[in-house]
Amino acid sequence: MSKNYIRNKKLKLFPDKKENVHQPPGTLIQRITGETAPETKIIVIEYDATSYNEVILDNIDDCTAFKHSKKIKWINVEGIHDTAIVKKIGEIFNIHALSLEDVISPDQRPKFESYDDYDMTFMKMLYEFDSKIYSEQLSIILKDNLVITFQELEGKDAFDPIRQRLKQENLKIRKFGADYLAYSLIDCIVDAYFIILEKIGERLEDLDEELIIKPTPETLQKLYYMKREMIALRKSIWPIRELISSIERSDSNLITKDTQLFFRDVYDHSLRVIETTESYRDLVAGMMDLYMSSMSNKMNEVMKVLTIISTIFIPVTFIAGVYGMNFKFMPELESPYGYAATWAVMLAIMISLLIYFRRKKWL
Amino acid sequence: MSKNYIRNKKLKLFPDKKENVHQPPGTLIQRITGETAPETKIIVIEYDATSYNEVILDNIDDCTAFKHSKKIKWINVEGIHDTAIVKKIGEIFNIHALSLEDVISPDQRPKFESYDDYDMTFMKMLYEFDSKIYSEQLSIILKDNLVITFQELEGKDAFDPIRQRLKQENLKIRKFGADYLAYSLIDCIVDAYFIILEKIGERLEDLDEELIIKPTPETLQKLYYMKREMIALRKSIWPIRELISSIERSDSNLITKDTQLFFRDVYDHSLRVIETTESYRDLVAGMMDLYMSSMSNKMNEVMKVLTIISTIFIPVTFIAGVYGMNFKFMPELESPYGYAATWAVMLAIMISLLIYFRRKKWL
Amino acid sequence: MSKNYIRNKKLKLFPDKKENVHQPPGTLIQRITGETAPETKIIVIEYDATSYNEVILDNIDDCTAFKHSKKIKWINVEGIHDTAIVKKIGEIFNIHALSLEDVISPDQRPKFESYDDYDMTFMKMLYEFDSKIYSEQLSIILKDNLVITFQELEGKDAFDPIRQRLKQENLKIRKFGADYLAYSLIDCIVDAYFIILEKIGERLEDLDEELIIKPTPETLQKLYYMKREMIALRKSIWPIRELISSIERSDSNLITKDTQLFFRDVYDHSLRVIETTESYRDLVAGMMDLYMSSMSNKMNEVMKVLTIISTIFIPVTFIAGVYGMNFKFMPELESPYGYAATWAVMLAIMISLLIYFRRKKWL
């Protein structure tokens, strides 16, 4: 997959061009054409308490084979650009056209929707790459004994630990139903938010230090980028609370009471994620203020130096100027004590000004 | 239609003069008189799953012909200045006087109202023209098998894709009822908001770059205009969420359960529109801060240059002044080393000051 | 009525002295004494679909005559200072002492209260006079077939259009009940808010222009006064939404279903009034920021001029000073090329500094 393509997924503040504006709702169009679009990869994991099976599908029609199995199935679709595949899956598993349209538009707002015989969850998977935050949409369809996940791109998910656990026979995940699998995936994504927040936390700590020790205009610019990133992050993270709370409150009979207990836990995590994001916002605002204040302090210091030096020398320079005049009749110039007296006056002025500044606490 | 007239529709922060203040409620008055007011154009589209018919009406009374047809009718009225026409339509289709009054006042707040046998929706259509954002009111009346739309001006809507779809026989829109048509229109308008936000997003990106590379007072003014535009935009966009949510929650029997599912989708879009607007507001605020800070940085730099130059030369200029005095008795002047010694002292002063500034990190 | 008295009614940010603090609740005291208090004027309009009658009462006891009439009565009391009159009306029409106390305290918060057999509404009538905004309290009592209004002052209301309409035989207002009259009055007051907002809007537009073209410290002061006025305005306008919404939601049997439909319309107007006020607040805040920034820009420009001139001339003045020294032994002075060389050096310094400033984009 071209690196160029990944870069396009950088956490965006500005929406993508909405090409499917004015398409009839429920129409699937292909968003990324030919050369850059990666291939779609479909992996099916089928398991129950005693068996485990993993297949990479070559042909989307092979999905049908799994349709009537009593085991729990996880169909993971990586790449949503081939709308034919998405449409086909929709047909096989009886998914509403509107849901499919949302699946292929990667600018979906995180949300949970309950349909007659399936539940849909849209979330943003966040990961850091090259110290930039990337965002990728994950759509989770939960049906009876079935979880279908659609990822925007191939191979970027954080689900390997779940796959490992699925392979082990005695773990809870093998004994519980498809709803527990869906919960595990959502939990996994929310946990990944903590990792992102940690990275941001580290960068904030660095900035904090920079700000105290040696603030430069670059510090300000970094703060501004930080703020922009936080605004974008917030758009992905805020709806999560509502999302999980509506899962909890939903009367969907796909989610058992037992699993709902686990969602209560994810709900707390999502609250913590949001609270941390808000703390960071407050912190960045505080840092901006501190930067402005220390700029102001610096300016004050610069001005003081200028003022002290100017104020001390300008009057005495004037006196020297006076006795540099070429008037014929200037009695002081003739006096043998004139020069010494002038020095005395000049020194007196300079010393009194120094005392004055010391009194004003400028020195 | 005169271009002058369009200009008047620019997204306004300040309300129009309310000429019909103190008119009895429910009285229709003509807002725009004679010469500038464009003609009203009425187009009726009548369709069902198998037939499609489009008529431009010359006479408003021809509307009556469609009243008892079982097909679905879309009566699109472009131009609301001829209140006689609006009143006539109201009479034919039995619309409440208050609703009609709202139709002809183009400063209506976006809202949804459910009456006994019809539902009314007021929205703002936004479009960009000559890099200014224009706003036009659209009123949608939904009755049994009937949609009436009132547009402020002729030929500015974004409904052509819907008209195209209506002409094709096999599409959903032909099979569904009038409520689906109403939904399609509303969806179309909300989608147009994304286009506006995109344009604003582009201008923000330009400003962002300008701000980092070379901020000028013009940048500030652009930011200020941006902010004003956002305040005005917000007034049009914020009520949309409430509007659509009240459509969803309404127990109107004009909207079928199926269509309500589609409205849930529009609701999510409206949330995204609002969140994006809010992000932009935050962003503009952040840009303002950055501008102020970089002004402050620049000032600091200017002050430093002034201070360094002044501080280095003022003391030595004073020394030169001293030996420019014309006192008779100045022993230093007689000394052959006086001149060299003076230079040495002056250079020593200048160098120590340079070292001092270097230590203060001003250089 | 003395103009001095009107001035006292200017929209206040600071509450009146509460003289009736520590009076037993429900006690009526006379707020304005003797010389400045205008007389109270009582006008009764009695009408039904077929008849119309208007009387100016000389004696408050004449009110009793209207008590048992089946026609709709509007008793308009202008001036609330003569508490004896207010008390008498209260007795005749059986109004609770607390309601009457509220009627005569002109600092009432806008509110709607439903009593056993009457409803009370308190609102602020706003009008502009001499480019200041004045506020006057209006209390509306709605009973069966009866509306009583108490105005603080004589002859300042905006109800003339209603009076005109009442005189015409075929209008809705003559056919509907007392609740429709109450609605018409409230609608009239809310409409007047739009006029006030328009005036403020115009002043804001003027300020906006002033701010862009030539901001002065007076602009700032005007902005500050604008802000103060908006804070005061907000206190009058904000409670209106709640007020009208509680009229709508009230189960008062004095207001018919038909009239409630009209109140929904007023509710939308009140929302628009509030949103416009909020937009203006945002706008004033934005203008303040712009003012501060343009001050900062100006300062920058001033500093640049100072720095450029000082920095260019201070070093060369020093050089001139050096060769103005009177040392006996100064070889340069003897050289025939000394003067020219000095000029060359000085010009070189000045030109390099100019180039440096050009590079820094200060020129």
Next chain:
Amino acid sequence: MSKNYIRNKKLKLFPDKKENVHQPPGTLIQRITGETAPETKIIVIEYDATSYNEVILDNIDDCTAFKHSKKIKWINVEGIHDTAIVKKIGEIFNIHALSLEDVISPDQRPKFESYDDYDMTFMKMLYEFDSKIYSEQLSIILKDNLVITFQELEGKDAFDPIRQRLKQENLKIRKFGADYLAYSLIDCIVDAYFIILEKIGERLEDLDEELIIKPTPETLQKLYYMKREMIALRKSIWPIRELISSIERSDSNLITKDTQLFFRDVYDHSLRVIETTESYRDLVAGMMDLYMSSMSNKMNEVMKVLTIISTIFIPVTFIAGVYGMNFKFMPELESPYGYAATWAVMLAIMISLLIYFRRKKWL
């Protein structure tokens, strides 16, 4: 009572040391010991429609005498430091230990609590003394036919008007029950808030004037103190709305329907108090901004003067310096027109700079 003690009651932003932290809840400890603690004074007023009796109790046990009287009793305890007395009263009238603990902790948050057979209200009485705002806790216990009030200090309440009214035979207060007495006390306290707000309003008006006419750093400090005071005030006033609203909504059978009508009135007052406080906060914020802006304006003016004078004289001083040099070969010096020409050049420079400044609108 020592004045020193009163001073301690100044409206606090910082909480008292909580000495009874780690005491078992419900334990009464003596907060103020020996020498500074004033004596506790207990006054009992017993009345019904026809009789009135006022006793100052010497011994707390005498309270018991009133326990079974059918008249309405108001036991007013001034001074809460002698916990033995508070405890004794609690025992006689059967008050929960937690309530008593709250009574003697003067840092209670304003609140209303309904117990089985009594209601408790905690409020802050505010009064101004020596242009500082003081706060004192008042606890009101309402039982059947009984009101007990605990004041922190002797003789500082605002209840004299109520006492006066109680003495008069024909007033409502004598005919209504204990709940009306409780209402009267609460109304009295809320009315006192208006007096405080008025004083603050006056000080704000003074500051406002000072700010426009001659702002000094002292103005800023006063604004800051104002802000601090408002933060403290807010903590006392904000909970009042909730408090009174929970009285209104409470299903306590101690408060009759009639009296609840009066509480609706107090509720409106509390809303007005809160809105006024908020307006003042906004106003102080606006004043701070104005102060900062006028500082900035002043600085601009100072800088302009400096820049104009420096810029005009620095170049010409340089020219004078040049012709003060002592080079042997300086042809200009020999010319008879040299001096005049130099003056001409210098004047030309000065005049062009003045024109430049005039053009820039700096003059």
Next chain:
Amino acid sequence: MSKNYIRNKKLKLFPDKKENVHQPPGTLIQRITGETAPETKIIVIEYDATSYNEVILDNIDDCTAFKHSKKIKWINVEGIHDTAIVKKIGEIFNIHALSLEDVISPDQRPKFESYDDYDMTFMKMLYEFDSKIYSEQLSIILKDNLVITFQELEGKDAFDPIRQRLKQENLKIRKFGADYLAYSLIDCIVDAYFIILEKIGERLEDLDEELIIKPTPETLQKLYYMKREMIALRKSIWPIRELISSIERSDSNLITKDTQLFFRDVYDHSLRVIETTESYRDLVAGMMDLYMSSMSNKMNEVMKVLTIISTIFIPVTFIAGVYGMNFKFMPELESPYGYAATWAVMLAIMISLLIYFRRKKWL
């Protein structure tokens, strides 16, 4: 316990690395390994109205002995790093795996959760050490007749007063159930927040004084740290209100009606804690503003001194420069009054400038 370890517990703004991200939910992992982790200490207190017994357990399995006792048991576990112990306790007392996972993750958000046969509360214990605020997680499990508390570290709790009370025979705590013990612990923790707020209050008062008397850049930095601390504090304190309110509202049958009354009291305390925190935030913001303003004032003063001195001497220095020129033909130089006249002119200039500055109120 190593002091280094304590330092790690400093109130954090940035989350710990979440090592157990990607662990299956409900898995217990050991967070702190080998050398730094302190030992876990388990103390069991068993009591009823007549007996009291305190045991330090060596072996976690000894817990089982207490399982079926009818007395009230308080099992206090200090140190949560040995997950084996936590797991064991969970097994013995039948605690859900998710609860145990929360117990050992010290970054839990304060929350209350009600399970089938036990209630869980997570809170932050705050204490000050070396003028830094430390935070430690406390988990409280309330079962029938049983309270289990898990503290992060040994020997840092504030529960000694409770232990003292438990030892005394006649106190309420001995007669009431386990729910009262749980309440006492929670009350104790909330009371400790007041102590922390008091310390912060003292530091704010110091800063306030520093700010008024002699603000330095260090003051600003202290304010900034204060702000950071407050942001972190807020994260610990805010959820407390919700927590206690959900205890109050919970229909857990483990908490008796009597004890719920006590929780109402804690609820008020938590409101006061939150309101105080918010006041402090406002105050710090106000202090920041004041600091910025006084910086601005100082700068103004510095600029004024510079401007006055420069402006007075620059013009007269120019005049002195003029008469220092060496032109052959300068008639003034020959005049016997030239020198005196020049002085007169120079003094006149200086005096007029002084008058000008006095008029401008700069002096």
